[in-house]
Amino acid sequence: MTPTLSLSQLQKSYGTQRVLDGVTFDVPPGSIVGLLGPNGAGKSTLIRSIMGIVEPDGGEVLLSGQPWSREGARGIGYLPEERGLYKDMRVGQQAVYFAQLKGMKKPEAVASLKTWFERLEVQGWWDKKVSDISKGMAQKIQFICTVVHQPKLLILDEPLSGFDPINARRIIQEVRSLAADGTSVLLSTHDMPSVERLCDQVVMLNQGRVVLSGSSSELRETGWDGSQEVLFKGNDMAFTNALGALANLDSIGPTSISGVRKARIRLRDGVEPIDVLRAVTQTMELIEFIKVRPTMETLFIDAVSKVESETTAES
Amino acid sequence: MNYGLIQAVVAREWRTRVLKPSFLLATLLLPVVSIGFVVGAILLTESAEVNNTVLVEDAPGLISRLDRASGQYVPRCPGCFPERQNLNYHFTQEAPADSIWQAEGHTVLVEYDGSILQNQSGYLVYEKSPGASAKRNIERDLSRAMEHARVLESTELNWSAYQALKMNVNLVDRGIEKGQRVKGGGDEIRGGIGFMFSALLLLVLMIYGGVIMRSVVEEKANHVVEVLVAAVRPEELLLGKVVGLGAVAVTQLLAWTVLSSLGFSVFQFLFDSGTIGQAATLGSGEVPADLLTLMAENDGLSHLLDIQWSVMIGGAIAFYIGGYLLYGSLFAAVGSSVQSEQEGQGMILPIIAPLMFGYFAATMAVENPDLPILEWLGWFPLTSPVIMLVRIAGGVALWEVALSWALLMLTARLTLGLAGRLYRFGVLHDGSRSGWKLLVHWMQGHGK
Numbered sequence: 064m065t066p067t068l069s070l071s072q073l074q075k076s077y078g079t080q081r082v083l084d085g086v087t088f089d090v091p092p093g094s095i096v097g098l099l100g101p102n103g104a105g106k107s108t109l110i111r112s113i114m115g116i117v118e119p120d121g122g123e124v125l126l127s128g129q130p131w132s133r134e135g136a137r138g139i140g141y142l143p144e145e146r147g148l149y150k151d152m153r154v155g156q157q158a159v160y161f162a163q164l165k166g167m168k169k170p171e172a173v174a175s176l177k178t179w180f181e182r183l184e185v186q187g188w189w190d191k192k193v194s195d196i197s198k199g200m201a202q203k204i205q206f207i208c209t210v211v212h213q214p215k216l217l218i219l220d221e222p223l224s225g226f227d228p229i230n231a232r233r234i235i236q237e238v239r240s241l242a243a244d245g246t247s248v249l250l251s252t253h254d255m256p257s258v259e260r261l262c263d264q265v266v267m268l269n270q271g272r273v274v275l276s277g278s279s280s281e282l283r284e285t286g287w288d289g290s291q292e293v294l295f296k297g298n299d300m301a302f303t304n305a306l307g308a309l310a311n312l313d314s315i316g317p318t319s320i321s322g323v324r325k326a327r328i329r330l331r332d333g334v335e336p337i338d339v340l341r342a343v344t345q346t347m348e349l350i351e352f353i354k355v356r357p358t359m360e361t362l363f364i365d366a367v368s369k370v371e372s373e374t375t376a377e378s
Numbered sequence: 379m380n381y382g383l384i385q386a387v388v389a390r391e392w393r394t395r396v397l398k399p400s401f402l403l404a405t406l407l408l409p410v411v412s413i414g415f416v417v418g419a420i421l422l423t424e425s426a427e428v429n430n431t432v433l434v435e436d437a438p439g440l441i442s443r444l445d446r447a448s449g450q451y452v453p454r455c456p457g458c459f460p461e462r463q464n465l466n467y468h469f470t471q472e473a474p475a476d477s478i479w480q481a482e483g484h485t486v487l488v489e490y491d492g493s494i495l496q497n498q499s500g501y502l503v504y505e506k507s508p509g510a511s512a513k514r515n516i517e518r519d520l521s522r523a524m525e526h527a528r529v530l531e532s533t534e535l536n537w538s539a540y541q542a543l544k545m546n547v548n549l550v551d552r553g554i555e556k557g558q559r560v561k562g563g564g565d566e567i568r569g570g571i572g573f574m575f576s577a578l579l580l581l582v583l584m585i586y587g588g589v590i591m592r593s594v595v596e597e598k599a600n601h602v603v604e605v606l607v608a609a610v611r612p613e614e615l616l617l618g619k620v621v622g623l624g625a626v627a628v629t630q631l632l633a634w635t636v637l638s639s640l641g642f643s644v645f646q647f648l649f650d651s652g653t654i655g656q657a658a659t660l661g662s663g664e665v666p667a668d669l670l671t672l673m674a675e676n677d678g679l680s681h682l683l684d685i686q687w688s689v690m691i692g693g694a695i696a697f698y699i700g701g702y703l704l705y706g707s708l709f710a711a712v713g714s715s716v717q718s719e720q721e722g723q724g725m726i727l728p729i730i731a732p733l734m735f736g737y738f739a740a741t742m743a744v745e746n747p748d749l750p751i752l753e754w755l756g757w758f759p760l761t762s763p764v765i766m767l768v769r770i771a772g773g774v775a776l777w778e779v780a781l782s783w784a785l786l787m788l789t790a791r792l793t794l795g796l797a798g799r800l801y802r803f804g805v806l807h808d809g810s811r812s813g814w815k816l817l818v819h820w821m822q823g824h825g826k
Contacts, residue, residue: 114608116802133611141608147601152394163386164609208605 065128067092067216067247068113073122075108075271082108083119084271090216090247095238097262097279098251099359101367105271106251107144110218113249114141127215137166140214144221144251146205148193155180155189158208165212172211179207183233198225206234210241217241220251235261255360265359267366270374275366283356286365289330290355291339296322297347305343309334323350383610384618391593391622396629405630409637413645430508431466432516433484435473438492441523442469455526455537459519465512467519480505488516495528569744572771575694576740576764579701580733583763586627586702587709587730591722593619594713594801613798620706620794627702686773693770693779700786701763705733707790707797714804736761740768747772756782759789 066089075083082105090096100106111117113124115136124131126139149157155176162172180186183203188196196204202225210217219238223231238261242248252258258265258279265282267275275282289310295302299315302324306312310328318325330339336354343349357365395401436442441458442451451469453459459467473479479487486508490500500520502513529540552559597603606615708729716722736755743752747769755761756769762782770779 116604116607137609139608141605143601143604143608145601145604149394149602150600151398152390156393160386160390161605161609164383164606166382 064092066090066125067127068249069123069125069128070109070113071123071125073109073112073124074120075105075112075117076120082271083112083122086122086268086271086273088266088273088276090249091264092215092247093242093245094263095242095248095250095261097258097265097359098249098268099253099255099258099265099363100268104268106268107220109268110141110143110220110249110251113218114139137164138212138214138216140209140212140217140246142205142209142217142219142222144224148201148204150192150194152193153189154185154191154193154196154204157193158204158211161208162211167212175211175213176207179211183207183237199227199230202226203230203234206237210237213246215246217246217248218251219248221253222250223252223254223257231257255358255363258359267363269367269370272370274370275362279359282362283359286357286362287354288357289334290357291328291330291336292351292353292355293326293328293339293343293349294318294351295324295326295343295347295349297324299324299326301346302326302343305346306339307342309339309342327355379617380610380614384614384621387610387615387618388622388625391619392625392629395623395626401626401630405633406637408634409641412638413641416642417645428485428506428509428512429464429466430486430512431468431484432486432488432508433473433479433482434467434469434520435487435489436469436471437490438494439471440492440495440527441520442471453523454530455523458523458526462515462519465515476503486512486516488520494524498524566744568771568773569747569768572690572768573740573744575690575767575771576737579694579698579763579767580737582627582631582698583701583705583733584730586623587705587726589626590620590623590706591709591713591726592719593623594710594804595716595719595722598714598717598804607802611798612802613795616707616710616798616801617794620703620710624699624702624706686770689776689779690767690770693783694767696783697763697766697786700759700783700790703790704759704763704786704793705729707793711797711800711804714801732758732760733764736764740764743768743772757785759786762786 068090070089071087073083073086074081084105086105086109088096098106098109108117112119113131113136115131115133126132126135129135148154152160155173158176159169159172162176163169167175177186180189183206185200185203185207188200188204193201193204206222209219217238222234222238226234235257238248238250250258250262262279264278265276266273277285290313291310293302302315303312306328308331310330313327313329315324315326317323328339330336336352340349340352343352434442436451441454443454444450445452451471453467453469468484473487473489474482476487485504485506487503488500489503494500502508502516507513508516526537529535529537533540535543597606610618709726712722712725712729716725739752739755739761742749743765752765752769755765756774756778763786766774766779766782
């Protein structure tokens with residue numbers, strides 16, 4: 064299936080500083096792709112290149128298989144990190160204006176907006192002035208303005224900032240629902256839990272380069288360092304002896320359940336979890352044996368640290 | 379260019395400003411204030427006029443004589459003391475004490491002795507000042523009466539013969555056009571009309587240029603701009619903004635014109651009918667049937683008819699559009715490169731310098747429309763809007779107007795393109811750096 068967004072060898076420099084260095088990845092239809100990276104990694108420039116706000120020096124941007132065009136980019140729903148509304152306009156009037164800029168006719172825009180306003184329970188705010196509404200409410204209006212024209216591709220830059228947990232969950236539900244209906248989503252955020260909850264795939268940028276990409280589950284599986292969490296009944300010395308040369312013991316201590324101990328171990332190379340399982344169960348009662356995959360945050364920090372140490376070594 | 383999007387931007391700029399209470403208030407207030415100012419000035423002038431009864435103590439008997447029939451002193455030259463509003467003369471050759479002539483109802487005493495013919499000086503005695511205008515009239519009337527006395531005393535001419543000998547040379551202008559003598563002169567009147575158009579254009583450019591700059595700065599500050607430039611090309615957004623705010627200016631000017639005309643018509647009606655003021659005593663009593671006839675018969679006003687009004691109005695509209703597009707783009711470019719309005723104010727001086735220079739040159743053009751430098755400034759697009767309006771009023775070949783406007787529009791188009799480019803870099807620029815150095819940096823293509 065043709066990707067909704069396809070980036071190939073995207074390059075961009077500001078003066079001597081290279082901001083994008085051969086960025087290549089796809090956003091398949093109906094998928095949610097998380098764009099991660101530390102500050103200054105090139106995420107905003109990448110998004111602005113996709114939107115045509117900045118002009119890439121090289122590479123290619125394809126929208127549904129077609130070379131980038133202004134008309135094609137107008138169909139993208141874009142919620143920038145630095146976003147705002149005109150304070151002196153009424154909410155409804157402003158939403159209609161933004162929809163018109165996306166190429167919608169006024170009656171069509173009003174109808175679609177009314178539906179969205181009801182869906183996000185802000186219908187009572189249509190005639191209010193923006194200066195009279197709360198920040199969270201303004202965020203909802205901005206989200207509606209982004210999706211009102213039923214975009215094939217949605218680019219959301221920190222979409223949950225400013226939302227309380229309840230409204231954040233509401234927005235996540237809406238993003239999931241849009242993706243289920245076939246909208247592709249590129250989500251740029253520093254909020255790792257939302258990446259884990261939402262994203263099918265992840266692209267990590269650092270210093271303008273893709274340093275890690277793939278599906279979230281694949282990445283977490285690949286990044287697994289043999290960590291296991293073990294809950295058992297018995298004494299610590301016996302547990303350590305049972306592990307023998309199979310695994311390193313990182314930590315051990317009590318739990319809230321009387322007599323139950325918790326240990327964090329890391330399997331040595333070539334050792335399978337089943338080997339440890341067998342060894343431990345011979346001498347004590349095993350309650351839980353959990354594979355501890357790395358969080359997206361850990362993967363992110365590891366990837367960034369790795370690139371930085373390589374750069375330091377090179378220089 | 380996507381004209382549908384530009385139209386949406388224009389409509390937003392227009393609607394959000396024109397439908398604001400502050401706009402409506404300002405639009406209604408100016409005609410009310412200006413009419414109020416005129417009405418106030420007239421009423422104030424009327425109330426300031428006091429009736430002066432002047433007693434002239436003609437001790438040497440130079441300008442008055444005793445009329446035996448009435449037993450009163452009367453002027454020797456009655457025509458020298460014409461009937462004036464709020465000024466009545468009585469004569470005597472020996473005035474009583476101050477308290478007495480005042481008690482008799484006189485407000486002013488004029489006294490002199492025989493030396494007045496040599497030193498041309500006398501006294502004006504009063505308790506309350508008769509006012510500068512009344513004093514001027516008294517001096518004028520007295521001088522004329524003294525002149526009459528001297529003519530009779532020192533020449534053998536009678537007053538009528540002397541009057542007939544007096545000369546007042548008047549030079550009537552005759553210009554030469556294509557080898558033919560044509561009606562000339564009236565440069566100052568025509569230039570003044572053109573200058574009014576120029577001054578109004580300058581005002582519009584300054585006010586609405588500032589509005590454009592503020593609007594760009596605001597969009598940067600409230601972070602709307604990134605959503606906008608993602609949907610609309612910066613050049614289209616800039617054009618929509620400039621045209622939209624231009625439409626606001628046109629709306630305001632039209633509203634002012636209509637409201638002022640209506641207001642003055644109402645005032646004129648009330649004034650003529652005597653409801654306001656003392657129209658009956660002020661009017662000449664002879665109302666011309668046709669305004670154009672009146673103008674043609676009046677030396678000064680006839681020059682207004684010499685102005686090619688179709689070219690003048692058409693030229694004004696054309697140069698207003700060109701000037702507004704050119705300067706509006708420049709103001710927008712400045713707005714996009716700064717973070718606050720105060721910063722922008724510091725940068726607009728180099729932009730408005732040519733405009734101000736043009737304005738001062740236009741003041742010269744009123745008196746001397748044929749200065750060679752004005753011709754050059756008329757070609758230069760940064761000064762042509764203000765200069766050409768004065769030159770058009772003075773009379774200039776149509777091809778010169780057309781060529782100057784074409785140059786202006788071409789420059790405006792190029793400036794709009796350049797400003798769009800600067801706008802593209804500038805609206806997303808939120809760094810601490812700003813100023814002309816940064817604009818030049820962007821002009822060179824860095825930052826895209």
